[in-house]
Amino acid sequence: MFEQLYKSIHAHVTLTPEEWEFCKTKFIPKRLRRRQYLLQQGDVCRKLAFIEKGALVAYTIDDKGTQKVIQFGFEGWWIADLYSFLTNEPSALNIEALEDSELLLIDKVEHEELMEQVHAIGNYHRILFQNAFIALQRRVGNTIGTTAGEKYNTLVEEFPASFFNRIPQHLIASYLGVTPETLSRVRNQRASQRD
Amino acid sequence: MFEQLYKSIHAHVTLTPEEWEFCKTKFIPKRLRRRQYLLQQGDVCRKLAFIEKGALVAYTIDDKGTQKVIQFGFEGWWIADLYSFLTNEPSALNIEALEDSELLLIDKVEHEELMEQVHAIGNYHRILFQNAFIALQRRVGNTIGTTAGEKYNTLVEEFPASFFNRIPQHLIASYLGVTPETLSRVRNQRASQRD
DNA sequence: TCTTTTTCTTGCCCGATATCAATGGATAGG
DNA sequence: CCTATCCATTGATATCGGGCAAGAAAAAGA
Numbered sequence: 001m002f003e004q005l006y007k008s009i010h011a012h013v014t015l016t017p018e019e020w021e022f023c024k025t026k027f028i029p030k031r032l033r034r035r036q037y038l039l040q041q042g043d044v045c046r047k048l049a050f051i052e053k054g055a056l057v058a059y060t061i062d063d064k065g066t067q068k069v070i071q072f073g074f075e076g077w078w079i080a081d082l083y084s085f086l087t088n089e090p091s092a093l094n095i096e097a098l099e100d101s102e103l104l105l106i107d108k109v110e111h112e113e114l115m116e117q118v119h120a121i122g123n124y125h126r127i128l129f130q131n132a133f134i135a136l137q138r139r140v141g142n143t144i145g146t147t148a149g150e151k152y153n154t155l156v157e158e159f160p161a162s163f164f165n166r167i168p169q170h171l172i173a174s175y176l177g178v179t180p181e182t183l184s185r186v187r188n189q190r191a192s193q194r195d
Numbered sequence: 196m197f198e199q200l201y202k203s204i205h206a207h208v209t210l211t212p213e214e215w216e217f218c219k220t221k222f223i224p225k226r227l228r229r230r231q232y233l234l235q236q237g238d239v240c241r242k243l244a245f246i247e248k249g250a251l252v253a254y255t256i257d258d259k260g261t262q263k264v265i266q267f268g269f270e271g272w273w274i275a276d277l278y279s280f281l282t283n284e285p286s287a288l289n290i291e292a293l294e295d296s297e298l299l300l301i302d303k304v305e306h307e308e309l310m311e312q313v314h315a316i317g318n319y320h321r322i323l324f325q326n327a328f329i330a331l332q333r334r335v336g337n338t339i340g341t342t343a344g345e346k347y348n349t350l351v352e353e354f355p356a357s358f359f360n361r362i363p364q365h366l367i368a369s370y371l372g373v374t375p376e377t378l379s380r381v382r383n384q385r386a387s388q389r390d
Numbered sequence: 391t392c393t394t395t396t397t398c399t400t401g402c403c404c405g406a407t408a409t410c411a412a413t414g415g416a417t418a419g420g
Numbered sequence: 421c422c423t424a425t426c427c428a429t430t431g432a433t434a435t436c437g438g439g440c441a442a443g444a445a446a447a448a449g450a
Contacts, residue, residue, distance in 0.1 A: 060336060068339050070332060083329045122317060129324035134278045136331040137265055141255060143338050144263050144372035148407070169428070177339035182407055184429055229448095343437070364398065377437055379399055391450100398445070408435070416427075 001029055004052045004076045005104055012127045013120040023121065026114045027104040032056075032097040038079070039095040045084035047105040051075050054101020055166050058093050059174065069175040074163045078128065098166065143177060149186050151176045196224060199247045199271045200299055207322045208315040218316065221309045222299040227251075227292040233274070234290040240279035242300040246270050249296020250361050253288050254369065264370040269358045273323065293361065338372060344381045346371045 002024055009015060015023065027050070032038060038056060039045050049056075056073040058081070070093060073079035084091035085108065106114070115122040142154045155176065156164065164172075173183040197219055204210060210218065222245070227233060233251060234240050244251075251268040253276070265288060268274035279286035280303065301309070310317040337349045350371060351359065359367075368378040 062340070066340060068336060070336060082325060083332075086325065086329075119314070122321060126317060126321035126324060129321060129328055130277060130281070133324055133328050133331065134281075136328065136335065137278075139335060140331065140338065141263060141265060143335065144369075145257070145261055174339075179408060180428070374438060375398070396447070405438080414429080
């Protein structure tokens with residue numbers, strides 16, 4: 001149940017066995033079935049979720065009713081609406097399971113206590129945010145002033161196939177900021193170029 | 196010289212007077228004249244910069260020679276190529292002063308020592324990264340699937356005028372991922388609508 | 391102040407992508 | 421196994437924004 005979390009933490013910092021045992025007590029396991037919501041637009045995001053297994057997607061629905069994918073999440077990643085979590089304001093995001101998934105949840109009080117008691121966890125989160133920040137900056141750079149084809153190529157390069165192949169195309173299209181039709185045509189051209 | 200840094204840190208965490216005195220010893224002041232580089236593409240980013248005064252811009256030049264603005268920085272903000280800083284790989288970014296500016300620099304060794312000695316500084320950076328991450332996610336949401344006009348409107352709303360007005364339009368255009376010509380037309384339409 | 395350089399604006403045309411619509415496949419659930 | 425729904429594909433057309441060029445305006449530097 002805690003393998004992925006253990007791996008994730010220890011990839012960045014070191015905990016004593018006691019610290020790790022303490023850590024585990026702070027999380028609540030939760031299962032989600034495919035299509036089930038972890039968070040719905042309008043609700044306050046009260047827990048951070050670590051994904052032990054499965055795949056999720058975070059998205060908004062804009063005024064015109066168009067879905068915009070903000071983030072994907074797979075085993076070993078964290079997912080939440082951080083803004084809502086920190087401010088207690090209603091979330092603008094939906095977070096939904098793409099597959100049956102297993103999560104570990106932690107609420108704000110427990111999380112703060114954990115960081116206080118186990119100093120390394122604060123560092124762990126700082127490093128994760130650093131990395132997430134860097135990844136997001138790359139994404140922005142890849143979104144600005146590029147054609148649909150370039151965006152797609154970069155995504156294919158940067159995303160491991162083991163994750164990539166589990167995402168429906170229309171969500172990839174939304175993530176890239178193009179329509180499903182455009183993505184379909186782009187893929188077609190790529191395929192014919194590689195003959 | 197350290198007013199902005201003091202304000203920034205104490206907006207998020209609390210330092211004892213001794214910690215603050217220690218903190219100050221870790222930074223090196225630096226002045227940049229307008230147009231001067233803080234970092235050039237190809238160089239390794241060896242220092243984090245805190246902006247005491249002035250305005251900077253971080254951008255890449257892509258294959259076609261087009262400038263892409265990744266980030267602006269003003270007094271009270273940090274700026275650096277974090278990826279290069281952490282990995283010691285050559286940076287893909289240029290960071291340049293838009294105005295004569297005053298910076299406080301800190302290199303990796305000093306920064307790590309500072310975080311080790313002054314625990315609150317680690318928290319300070321974690322909180323800053325959190326906020327930066329949230330802001331970047333908003334930016335992505337605002338970039339995906341919106342017209343040039345919408346992008347501009349959102350930017351005007353979210354950026355304080357005291358910063359906004361100091362940025363040349365062609366850099367704002369690049370930041371939004373549109374051409375200067377398009378931005379000019381968008382502004383024109385907005386102006387005529389508000390009669 | 392005057393000159394030079396940079397930045398912004400405007401018009402025209404073109405191309406990439408959105409939009410609309412129709413069809414065929416895949417998938418899930420009864 | 422069958423049916424309903426969702427998803428991907430393809431074509432036809434419309435639209436937004438890009439690229440180019442010329443000139444105006446503004447700002448920097450002397």
